[in-house]
Amino acid sequence: MTRKIGSRYTANQILGRGSAGTVWLGEGPEGPVAIKLLREDLASDQELVGRFVQERTALLGLEHRNVVSVRDLVVDGNDLALVMDLVRGTDLRTRLDRERRMAPEAAVAIVADVADALAAAHAAGVVHRDVKPENVLLDMQGPLGPGGAHPALLTDFGVAKLIDSPRRTRATKIIGTPDYLAPEIVEGLPPRAAVDIYALATVLYELLAGFTPFGGGHPGAVLRRHVTETVVPLPGIPEELWQLLVQCLAKAPASRLRASELGARLREQLPSLAGMPPLDVDEPDTEPQEAYEEEPETAAPRERVRRGAVPLVPGAKPDSNRDTHTSMRVPGPDELAGGARGTARVPRAAGAPRPGSARHRATTRRRRITLGAAAVVLLAAVGVGTWAATAGDDSDGAPTDTKNSTPMSP
Incomplete structure (x- = not known):
């Protein structure tokens, strides 16, 4: 199936579908x-x-x-x-789906490439607004970098801005993908370059951990976490790299690094990350504990489902890989101010039981039994000690010489 696009291009084969359109090989x-x-x-429109x-x-x-690079923009009848x-390659989401998480050296090398791309865009006055693994392409024909990482290229510049027209999204609406939205967008402020830094730091966290820092559950809960929650440390992450992540995930846009600074700082980290294996952490639970009350201890692992995205256009078909945008109501101040404690997502150590599961309850019961037994032993020891002390006193309270069993003079 082929079709003409304007007078100069021919679209030959569909590569992927998204909520905003279709990508063709042409x-x-x-x-x-x-x-x-x-x-x-x-x-x-x-x-x-x-x-x-x-x-x-x-x-x-x-x-x-x-x-x-965008080579051309075509406006021809109903074609835009x-x-x-x-x-020639794949997108970062596909690789992440296959590997779940990446070794720190490769993850940092890829994100440093994207930071360089953002530095060039920001210098030209362009804000991407939708940085996420789906929009990072890996050039499989390019030279391998640190950790065996393929060169990373950022795509889809301008799409979010084009779609975010006043008539389509009023001031009470949000355009973006919830897992990667900076707090200032959730609060209704205009997107500046710092929103791309926040999103890219979220991508780095996801590459290292296998999940995003504030994702999980209903998109509204995800948006609230961006505003109210503090990012939870990842076990095993080098301290200097963690501090970079924390700075770029700061709630205040002015506290984040610029793209050029982030790229340079990440490349400085690469030698110390060489040979480091992927982090060994499990995704935090976001479902209510009650949902696992009847889960058998031998149950098969649940399928990992991506969260936090709904179609931009009502009735749009899902992407072949993931829905790309959301258009939803901006939460009010009272909604953003509440519920922070209830939405914290603390990563579990690898192999730790899921809260509320049969394994978790059994572990808790064993722990209680062990503690109870220890308490009985402790009480018994205290009782024996008390009896011995009492038996060692005579009736008038004079201390006893336990060696000769005779009262001692004061």
């Missing part, structure tokens, strides 16, 4: 390209088309080795498309 005057064709209902044209110069001028460089 052909142009200069060879193979990737074509992101936006949904027809988006393409029919004249306001969005106008914004699309306004962004043309900024997007076409964004050139960097770690950026998937971004023509981009074709990257």
Whole structure:
């Protein structure tokens, strides 16, 4: 199945579908390209088309080795498309799905590449607004870097901004993917460069841990955690790397590093991370404890389900890999202020039982029995000691010489 895109391009094969459009393998005057064709209902929005044209110069001028360059923007009838460089490889989400988590050296090398891409974009006045593993492509034909990492390229520049038109998303709506949204976006402030740093730090946390720091459960709960929760340390992470993560996940945008600083600081960490294996942690539980009351100890592991994303466009089909955006109501101040303690997500040590599971209850019972037995032994020892002390006193209270069993003179 092929189709013409404007007068210069031909779309030959679908590579993936998203809530905002479809990515095709295409052909142009200069060879193979990737074509992101936006949904027809988006393409029919004249306001969005106008914004699309306004962004043309900024997007076409964004050139960097770690950026998937936009070659052309096509407006032709009902077609609205971004023509981009074709990257021979896969996206970071696919690799993360396969490996669950990455060795720190490879994870840091990939994130440093993305930080360099963001530094170039921010210098050009472009904010990505949707940094996440789905939008990071790994060039399988490029040279291997530290930890065997393939070169990473950031894609989908401008898509979130194009979709976020005033008519489509009023001030009470949020555009973005919940797991990676900076607190200031949740609170309704305009997105600046610092939102990309927050999202990229979230990606690094996810590459190291296998889960995002504030994800899990209903998207509304995820948004609240971004504003109210403090990120929980990961067991086994080097202290200097952890401090970098904490700084870039700061609630205050001004406290975060700039992209160029983050990239440089991450590359400084690489020698100390060489050979370090992936962290050994389990994902924290987010479901209510009651949900596990009848879970047998021998139950098969639950399938890992990605959380925190709903379609941008009502009725949109899910992505082939993951829904990419959410458009939902901004929580009120009273909602953001409450419930922080109830939504904390503390990673479990590897192999630790799930709270509320049969194994967890059995462990708790054994612990109680052990403590109870220890208490009985302790009480018995105290009783014997008390009896001995009492038996050693005569009736008038004079101390006794236990060696000769005769009263001692004071």
